[in-house]
Amino acid sequence: MAKLANELGTEKIGKLLIKQAVPATIGILVMSLNMIVDTIFVGQWIGVLAIAAITVVLPIAFLISSIGMGIGIGGSSIISRALGADKTEKAFLTFGNQICLTLILAIIFVLLGNFFSVPILNLFGAKGDILPIASDYFAVVIYGVPFLAFAMMGNPVIRAEGKPKFAMYAMMIPAVLNIILDVIFIKFFDWGMTGAGLATSISYASCGLYILYFFLSSKSELKILPKNFKLDFKIVREIIALGGVTIVRQGAISVLMIVLNYSLFTYGGEISISIFGIINRVMMFALSPVLGVSQGFLPVAGFNIGANKNERVKEIIKKSIYFGSILGTVIFIGIVIFKEQIIWVFTNDETLLSETPNAMLIVFLVTPIVTMQLIGSAYFQAAGKAFPALILTLLKQGIFLIPLAYILPKYYGVAGVWWSFPIADILSTIITVLVLRDEVKKNLKVVSG
Template sequence: MNKITNKFGTEKISKLLLKQAIPASIGILVMSLNMIVDTIFVGRWISVMAIAAITVVLPIAFLISSIGMGIGIGGSSIISRALGKKNTYKAYKVFGNQVSLTVVLSLSFVFIGTLYCSSILELFGANGNIIVPATEYFHVIIWGIPFLAFAMMGNPVTRAIGKPNYAMFTLILPAIANILLDIIFIKFMNLGMYGAGLATSISYAVSGLFILWFFLSKNTELKIIPKYFIIDFSILKEIVSLGGITIIRQGTISVLVIILNFTLFKYGGEISIAIYGIINRVMMFSLFPVLGVTQGFLPIAGYNYGANDSQRVKESIKTSIIFGTGIATFIFILIMLFPSQLVGIFTDDKELLNQTPNALIIAFLATPVITTQLIGSAYFQAAGKALPALLLTLLKQGFFLIPLVYVLPKFYGINGVWISFPIADILSTLITYFFLQREIRLNLKINN
């Protein structure tokens, strides 16, 4: 483990970032393509309402799986800093506690989700003609969510121990499985929403079982060892303080989805929920390299912060922001030039083709500035500073987007929803930049 992780403290930052970011980006790309293809298949082979149903259900699945994601990101931050301090024992203890927490909590929430299925779907905006396909889809995919939670827990840990390629495969394998199974279950077997849900649920299982194999195999130095499953409350507190950031953020996103779906339904009907479904897929797909840079940045910053190397921490922040901003600007230009072509990939419905391109352009107006906000909040998480990490992570969705989505449509109708996205991006970036510069000035001083 030392040979691999020691490179975080010695290798050139730009080279390290590429090694970490490229596999992360590829994994996110394939996962995003998976969701895009899923949306295309249900939109063309089932109905427009099927797109709206998936738009309602998937945030619920991701909310439950975010338990694993939060435990994974919080624990991997601790593991990165422990390895920077050469404390291998603590890394093993943290990982064992991560496994226990993920299994127990994800199964508990699946039980709750199954018991209160109808109420949860209604809460998340399953109205009108969306209710029936959403219920059918939800009943199937919920059984795959524990596997997804386990995969999301293990994914950032593989990057923390210097194995980003395996983190990439955690996202690639289920995406391939889902696409193939979609074709079989929806196109050839004509199973409709049940088939779409079955394909998704099996793909989650593929991802979770791959991570399980990885940490049981000889290919990794950090293994699943039962003696470390016993909860250590001091470690639990540390994992929860950092991992809770991701869980609260996903919870905030879920509240946003509830408000978005009800607002969209109120001002534009089911069709507006389908429009947002397409915009959301484009966001996930187009921003994959920026998110990859952020994921690549985390273990580098965490390791060097643990090693008290302020120079390399500062360099990793600067390099990541430069890379990410350049990529985000290129993405912005492409979307401004080809909005109709992008929408046409998902649907041939005339109403969607007429309304979605304009909404897409508005939602992406602030894309060039988003990297600073992402890297800024990620830095505080990598450094183990839970409170500022939490506040900065919640800036866009919690402090700005939710109020804006609620207020602006009262004055600008459905366009008020789309305008909310760039305004929230700009405001959250400005505040994050201020706090990041303050942190660099006060706490990342270089001792000559």
């Protein structure tokens, strides 16, 4: 652990941020590219409704897997601070509890997903001609979700160990595999949505198995020890309190998807859901660098908070926001210039080609400022302050975007859905900046001496 302490506690912040953020960005980028290619393949080889079906199903899969993500992020916050305070045993116990919690909860939710698949799909917007296609996809994808949940749990833990490159590899392997299998199952075997689902499920399994391999090998400083599987109430409570932020955020995103798909179907039909499916994939890919900065921020901030190095914590906050804002600006300029060309990659449908570019431009309108919100909520997670982290995380998707996406379309039709995104971004960013500024003034005072 000494090498990790030397790097996270003493190395220059700019260098540390790059070292942590670049692999995270590449990993997210490749995983997002995987989703984009998946959408391109089904859109070109199966049809427009297939895009709508994937748009409906993936939020369900990610809702279940977000249990693992929440446990991973909550536990990695504890692990980072424990390592910073030289409490190795607590780090090991936390890791064992994370594994146990993830597997139990993921299997329970997969069983529920199997028994209640049709009502769940209906709830998330699989209506009309979308339902049979979505059912074929969901019936296969659901079996890969426990592997995805384990991978989502393990990835932030690997970063907390100070091994961002291995976390990157864990996200790249399934992305590349899924693209290859998509071509084989959809194009050559002509298995349709079942083939697309099978490719996705196998790629999830490869990711989970790679994470398992990492922790069983000599590369990991955290070991899988059966004695640590016994749940410790105090550790579990802290994991859930911090990880609950991520789980509730994904829950809010799932509710948001229900509201969005309802509004889109009501005011624009199946085609509007397909439009959002394309925009959502582009958003995941384009925002990867910004999300990478926030992911890189977490282990560095958590370690230095645990080590009481307030000056370094303030510096990582400032530099993360600075770099993320520059990236956000570049992303927005790229969307403005290439919006038509981006949509053409997904489909040759005339309606989608004419309606999607302007809608996408509106959704991305305030991208340059979103890093402020991401770093604000990430700071409170890194500091182990669950309640403010929860509130700030819910600001955009839960508190602002859900009601806006429901109310605005009643007056402005489908355009109201698109405008709800930048409005929610502006409101949530203003509040986050004010709260973070107050926190820095009160609790990150630097004692001279």
